[in-house]
Amino acid sequence: MGTQHTYRVIVRGTWEGLTDEGRDRLLAEVEQHGLAAMQFTEEGTLTYDTVLKHFSFRYVVVSDPADGDEMAAAIAEDRAETALAARGLGHGELRCSVTDMDTMKINYKGRRGPGAA
Template identity: 70%
Template structure:
C-alpha cells in the first residue's frame, strides 16, 4: 500500500441551466452558503452568492501520494458532480486548485 496524502481542493464552477425549483432552493439557503460558512471537509462545503452564477466547493481528499494532485482533483470534481446532480442543480466548467497538505511548508514567525 502506498503512502497517503491529504489534499485540500477548491473546485470552482458555474451554475448552468438551473430550474426554477433549483433557483428558489439555492436562494432560500444562500445565507448558509456564504464565505463565512466555507470549510474544508470530506463531504465538501458549497459557497455561492445571490447572483447564482459561480460557485466554489472546498473539499478534503485523502489519496495515494503516488497518484498526485491530478488524481486528488479528479476525485474532488467527481464528488462535486455527484453532489450537485443529487441536488438537481445544473453546472459546468469545473476547475480545481489542489494543495498537498503533507508537503506544504509552513513558515512560522519568531
C-alpha cells in the same frame, strides 16, 4: 500502498441551466452557503452568493501521493458533480486547485532561529 497524503481541493464552477425551482432553493439556502460556511471537509462544503453566478466546493481528499494532485482533483470533481446532480443543479465546466498539505511549506512570520537579532 504507502503513506497517505491529505489534499485540500477547491472545485470551482459556474451555474448553468438552473431551473426556477433550483434557483429558488439556492436563494432560500444562501445564508447556509456563504463565507462563514467555507471549510474543507470530506463531504465538501458548497459556497455561493445571491448573484448565483459562481460556486465552489471545498474538499479534503486523502489519497496515495503516487497518484498525485491529478487524482485528488478527479476525486473531488466527481464528488462535486455527484452532489450537484443529486440536487438537480446545472453547471458548466469545473476547475480544480489542489494543495498537498503534507508537502506544503509553512512560513512562520515573526519567528527567528537561534542567534537572530
